[in-house]
Amino acid sequence: MSAPSTTPSTQFWPAPHPGGPVNATVEVPGSKSLTNRYLILAGLADGPCRLRSPLHSRDSALMVRALRSLGAVIEEIDGEGPFGADLQITPIPAGASGDTTVDCGLAGTVMRFVPPVAALRTGTTAFDGDEHARRRPMGAVINALRGLGVEVHDDDGALPFAVAGYGEVKGGRLVIDASASSQFVSALLLVGARFTEGLHLEHVGKPVPSLDHIAMTVQVLREVGVVVDDSVPNHWRIEPGTVNAFDVRIEPDLSNAGPFLAAALATGGTVRMPHWPATTTQVGEKWRTILPQLGADVVLTEDSTLVVRGTGRITGAELADTSELAPTVAAICALAQTPSVLTGIAHLRGHETDRLAALVAEICRLGGDAEETVDGLIIRPAELHGGPFHSYEDHRMATAGAIIGLAVPGVEVENIATTAKTMPQFPELWEALTATADSSGTR
Numbered sequence: 001m002s003a004p005s006t007t008p009s010t011q012f013w014p015a016p017h018p019g020g021p022v023n024a025t026v027e028v029p030g031s032k033s034l035t036n037r038y039l040i041l042a043g044l045a046d047g048p049c050r051l052r053s054p055l056h057s058r059d060s061a062l063m064v065r066a067l068r069s070l071g072a073v074i075e076e077i078d079g080e081g082p083f084g085a086d087l088q089i090t091p092i093p094a095g096a097s098g099d100t101t102v103d104c105g106l107a108g109t110v111m112r113f114v115p116p117v118a119a120l121r122t123g124t125t126a127f128d129g130d131e132h133a134r135r136r137p138m139g140a141v142i143n144a145l146r147g148l149g150v151e152v153h154d155d156d157g158a159l160p161f162a163v164a165g166y167g168e169v170k171g172g173r174l175v176i177d178a179s180a181s182s183q184f185v186s187a188l189l190l191v192g193a194r195f196t197e198g199l200h201l202e203h204v205g206k207p208v209p210s211l212d213h214i215a216m217t218v219q220v221l222r223e224v225g226v227v228v229d230d231s232v233p234n235h236w237r238i239e240p241g242t243v244n245a246f247d248v249r250i251e252p253d254l255s256n257a258g259p260f261l262a263a264a265l266a267t268g269g270t271v272r273m274p275h276w277p278a279t280t281t282q283v284g285e286k287w288r289t290i291l292p293q294l295g296a297d298v299v300l301t302e303d304s305t306l307v308v309r310g311t312g313r314i315t316g317a318e319l320a321d322t323s324e325l326a327p328t329v330a331a332i333c334a335l336a337q338t339p340s341v342l343t344g345i346a347h348l349r350g351h352e353t354d355r356l357a358a359l360v361a362e363i364c365r366l367g368g369d370a371e372e373t374v375d376g377l378i379i380r381p382a383e384l385h386g387g388p389f390h391s392y393e394d395h396r397m398a399t400a401g402a403i404i405g406l407a408v409p410g411v412e413v414e415n416i417a418t419t420a421k422t423m424p425q426f427p428e429l430w431e432a433l434t435a436t437a438d439s440s441g442t443r
């Protein structure tokens with residue numbers, strides 16, 4: 001497959017190359033997936049809700065704006081977290097009506113989760129997003145809404161499209177093919193309790209990817225009083241009912257923790273991450289098993305700090321279903337001394353960019369040896385050199401380039417500002433991380 005097109009004339013960021021092991025304690029902002037799920041549920045709840053330490057990024061700002069345009073009132077209020085205000089949400093009022101628009105940017109959670117909410121209102125909601133957003137898979141949500149009796153105006157099963165709601169959705173049994181994204185399932189489950197008859201959703205097709213994210217959806221729904229039966233594989237039953245008002249603290253984003261933890265491996269250093277959740281449905285929990293396979297020592301201390309130590313050697317690994325962690329994993333594998341095989345990530349071709357093609361193109365551009373398979377990547381050891389690393393408007397491509405730059409001098413990452421999709425603080429946190437390096441080479 002050919003590499004995705006790159007954007008001409010953007011800025012290149014010299015990736016910090018510390019030349020020695022980092023030794024840092026790093027805190028990361030709140031989880032994108034949890035913030036945007038709780039925002040949706042707050043919009044549907046039976047009373048005011050509060051999100052403590054939420055993520056403030058492009059994706060969460062797009063979600064806030066979308067819910068405001070549907071009638072929710074969302075205010076920033078003082079909070080204790082180091083990464084910005086808490087959010088106070090007054091839900092979308094019953095009987096909300098009127099035509100409106102939603103900008104989805106490049107946020108999968110906005111383009112998939114918001115249309116079923118819009119279907120509950122009376123009026124037409126027009127959805128659009130970034131240029132690449134128009135190429136991300138949307139057909140399953142559009143077809144699902146039609147299957148539920150909602151009018152959707154579209155040209156080709158993708159953005160832009162418009163949802164014409166008439167104040168209620170009957171719900172009931174619905175069959176979809178969610179093999180292109182778990183977000184199709186999550187989108188319908190999040191709103192299913194507000195359908196008159198609830199929802200019995202069935203997936204038919206190739207396996208649903210990113211199952212951890214569906215487990216997260218089921219978990220947050222149960223927290224707010226929604227009755228979910230997920231006991232039969234590929235079937236989810238949601239009882240009709242209310243979404244209870246809630247007050248939650250958002251966990252740190254364990255996927256965005258990945259590049260910082262990877263820095264321990266890439267530099268042979270130590271990275272400590274406090275506030276690691278005791279239990280979590282975030283896919284980033286898998287770092288605790290992935291990083292040891294790549295050669296790190298990983299310990300979770302009694303005070304909930306994850307400590308990752310690089311041993312000086314990075315080993316390749318066979319890793320399945322790494323979902324949104326895959327670009328970070330691939331960057332580490334590109335620095336490994338033995339080959340790696342990543343499987344179960346074919347659907348990354350429909351992410352912010354075609355991530356499989358983009359990773360292969362950029363790793364090979366730096367002298368690496370990577371190839372696409374039907375459902376993943378093979379990455380073999382190679383001597384890398386500096387040069388441009390294109391990011392394709394994809395935050396996780398940008399951070400993958402930054403990881404490689406830790407070990408390889410002269411890597412220049414295109415448009416590092418694209419990390420604002422989920423972590424606007426990335427450049428400054430990365431500079432602080434690399435400033436801890438001991439350039440004499442001792443750990």
Ligand SMILES: O=C(O)C1=C[C@@H](OP(=O)(O)O)[C@@H](O)[C@H](O)C1
Binds near residue numbers: 109180181183209324
């Ligand atoms: O529901 C969510 O919050 C997400 C689900 C996953 O989507 P896919 O199933 O499309 O991978 C993940 O990759 C994305 O970053 C966030």
Ligand SMILES: C=C(OP(=O)(O)O)C(=O)O
Binds near residue numbers: 107108352396422
């Ligand atoms: C795939 C991702 O995002 P989105 O929520 O836009 O799908 C991601 O953050 O890696």
